[in-house]
Amino acid sequence: MVHINDNFTKLPSAYLFSDIARKVEAFAASHPGEKIIRMGIGDVTRPICPAASEALHRATADESEAATFRGYGPEQGYGFLREAIAEGDYRSRGIEVSADEIFVSDGAKSDTGNIGDILASDTRVAMTDPVYPVYIDTNVMAGRAGTLGSDGRWSRIIYLPVTAGNGFVPSLPSERPDVIYLCFPNNPTGTVLTRSQLKVWVDYALREGSLILFDAAYEAFVSSPEVPRSIYEIEGARRVAIEFRSFSKTAGFTGLRCGYTVIPRELCGLAADGSEVSLHRLWLRRQTTKFNGASYLTQRAAEAIYSEEGRRQVAETIAYYKHNASTLLTSLREAGLEAYGGTDSPYIWLRTPDGMTSWGFFDMLLERCRVVGTPGCGFGPSGEGYLRLTAFATHEATAEAASRIAALRL
Ligand code: MLT
Helix, strand or coil: CCCCCCHHHHCCCCCHHHHHHHHHHHHHHHCCCCCCEECCCCCCCCCCCHHHHHHHHHHHHHHCCCCCCCCCCCCCCCHHHHHHHHHHHHHHHCCCCCHHHEEEECCHHHHHHHHHHHCCCCCCEEEEECCCHHHHHHHHHCCCCCCECCCCCECCEEEEECCHHHCCCCCCCCCCCCEEEEECCCCCCCCCCCHHHHHHHHHHHHHHCCEEEEECCCHHHCCCCCCCCCHHHCCCHHHCEEEEEECHHHHCCCCCCCEEEECCCCCEEECCCCCEEEHHHHHHHHHHHHCCCCCHHHHHHHHHCCCHHHHHHHHHHHHHHHHHHHHHHHHHHHCCCCEEECCCCCEEEEECHHHCCHHHHHHHHHHHHCEECEEHHHHCHHHCCEEEEECCCCHHHHHHHHHHHHCCCC
16 A cells, blocks of 8 residues: 555544534534524625625636637736735835746645745744644645644644733743744734834844744734735835735635735745745746636636726625624623734634633533634643634624624623
């Protein structure tokens, strides 16, 4: 028989959100007819905006006619979309990013998971804790995480706790990491770093020669002026950071699938012989080999959200979810619960009441409120004692969930 990649046997048996989905389906099956409000996985409920939908239809028509048909596209993404992104997300905001530094993909999950392909197998990795499980699980798969201790920590991962105790601002590590995963606005805590707090990390990476993998999937939810939407707003970041973005939460593309990664031209890594190698070149090599690009239809839909109409429509959707986040935050705090995030983010991070465990609170909300959250411990050891709720439901379901939880009088 074939030998498997043994690292997979070290992983928890199921991916966090698949595990929760299974539990909720079992609960729903044994409680037929009950209205369950799902605020677990960050999946959106608003449809894609009309501008994107119309572009999809036009692109379908293109694909249906010999004269306009497009087959394989460029692996890095069509120029029309990369130009729209460079202008719309960066240059128009005074940030230096060119179209050829952008790699369009089927989403930030794939890119944050695959980026490890271009890094050495013994790379020391640091990540905030709690964290988006993709970062940790893909490093386990690659054999970089070491062994899992009884405290829930992997021996080779450098943990950067973000908890109420440190105001959700990670401290610099005492041990030097080669790579640092940062996600802000943060998944799962919904908290943010200000420009000066992020600068501390960019300065550290410049000093120590570390690479920052900056996941900005939730940047569209930022409204506080002191909060950066891109790491490239910080001086020097082009020399130390890769940025990941997604259209999933921004424009309702969780089903369509589209995102992108920015790798500045000057960003380099070291080869075994000590020579400097462009990370842009390596990623391009990786993508051209393993990826045939996001679909033409999807990329035309993504392009449309940069039109004047598209921008306005997307802003309305973001405002819709931000309204939900505010409803949750206000009601849950009024009900005496300790709640964080939710201001520049679609996630609310709730402290479990009375020292309850994350899973205990998850079960309680499901059984007594028919509300699904995500247990904080699923995101890492520092997530124990918390639970995440998303703001992606409808206004009605959000208000109902908030009042059901408040009625528990915890
Ligand atoms: C989440 O719930 O954390 C996200 O939806 C997961 C994802 O984007 O893959």
